[in-house]
Amino acid sequence: xxxxxxxxxxxxxxxxxxxxxxxxxxxxxxxxxxxxxxxxxxxxxxxxxxxxxxxxxxxxxxxxxxxxxxxxxxxxxxxxxxxxxxxxxxxxxxxxxxxxxxxxxxxxxxxxxxxxxxxxxxxxxxxxxxxxxxxxxxxxxxxxxxxxxxxxxxxxxxxxxxxxxxxxxxxxxxxxxxxxxxxxxxxxxxxxxxxxxxxxxxxxxxxxxxxxxxxxxxxxxxxxxxxxxxxxxxxxx
Numbered sequence: 001x002x003x004x005x006x007x008x009x010x011x012x013x014x015x016x017x018x019x020x021x022x023x024x025x026x027x028x029x030x031x032x033x034x035x036x037x038x039x040x041x042x043x044x045x046x047x048x049x050x051x052x053x054x055x056x057x058x059x060x061x062x063x064x065x066x067x068x069x070x071x072x073x074x075x076x077x078x079x080x081x082x083x084x085x086x087x088x089x090x091x092x093x094x095x096x097x098x099x100x101x102x103x104x105x106x107x108x109x110x111x112x113x114x115x116x117x118x119x120x121x122x123x124x125x126x127x128x129x130x131x132x133x134x135x136x137x138x139x140x141x142x143x144x145x146x147x148x149x150x151x152x153x154x155x156x157x158x159x160x161x162x163x164x165x166x167x168x169x170x171x172x173x174x175x176x177x178x179x180x181x182x183x184x185x186x187x188x189x190x191x192x193x194x195x196x197x198x199x200x201x202x203x204x205x206x207x208x209x210x211x212x213x214x215x216x217x218x219x220x221x222x223x224x225x226x227x228x229x230x231x232x233x234x235x236x237x
Contacts, residue, residue: 007033008041010051021059029098030057039100064126065103066231070223071121073209077109080121084228092222093229110134111215111237114196117144119212120220124231132237140216140237143187144196145179148205156203160186164202174199185213 008022011031015022023041025031031038032052033045045051071080084107086099107123110133124130133140153159160176172195174188184205186196200207213220216237223229 002047004044004046006041007031007038007043007045007051010045011053014051015053017059024059024061025053025057027100027102028058028060028062029100030054037098039102062100062102064124066122066124066126066129067103067107067228068218068220068223068231069121069123069228070220070225071113071118072225073118077112077121081107081109081123083226084123088227090223090227090229095230095232097230111137111140111142113212114144114191114210115193117196117210117212118225119144119210120214120218120223121212122215122218122231129231129237136237138190141187141189142191142215143185143213144191144210145213146184146186146196146200146210147182147208148184148200149182149208150205153204156205159203160199164199166198166202171195171199171202 163173
């Protein structure tokens with residue numbers, strides 16, 4: 001062999017598998033070229049390059065993934081999605097999972113943040129997660145920490161817990177407590193756009209910033225701003 005050829009073709013010659021099996025091995029991150037994982041079957045490899053099928057390789061499509069991103073300020077869903085790159089994975093949450101190019105395709109955002117909010121954002125390509133977020137989003141409690149200004153009206157926290165009124169509009173009940181002198185924690189099921197700000201206004205407070213800590217049972221924890229991690233198989237929304 002003296003000419004470059006597709007990686008999938010080289011793998012077929014090396015291990016005697018079918019074309020489809022070769023493509024699944026490669027797309028699943030089971031093939032290295034000169035020691036580096038390559039998940040592009042169409043890559044042209046030179047004769048001198050070493051192609052290896054890793055031990056334990058499975059000819060199966062890659063498992064769909066879900067990303068948890070600590071979205072920073074000034075980003076919308078599109079720019080937040082663009083910030084999810086292999087080099088922005090949070091090192092402290094690296095579980096050794098092979099990061100594949102296919103993981104960054106066909107991602108959906110189905111648990112949007114309140115307008116202007118930062119914090120835990122969810123992007124998924126997993127139809128099971130997508131179905132759960134779509135079907136059960138109205139039942140999921142979301143928790144925000146809100147930086148506020150102003151003076152809380154007397155009995156304000158109790159009003160929020162019972163269901164406050166704002167300009168004659170009844171607002172849904174919310175769990176509320178002070179995190180510190182300027183930050184209020186609010187937990188509520190499926191807040192509609194702008195609701196967190198309305199809840200604050202209804203009790204005499206002006207929201208300055210807000211950050212989502214969790215949607216459902218998945219917390220952000222110590223995930224750094226601008227970095228992401230994979231949702232694990234043990235976590236449930």
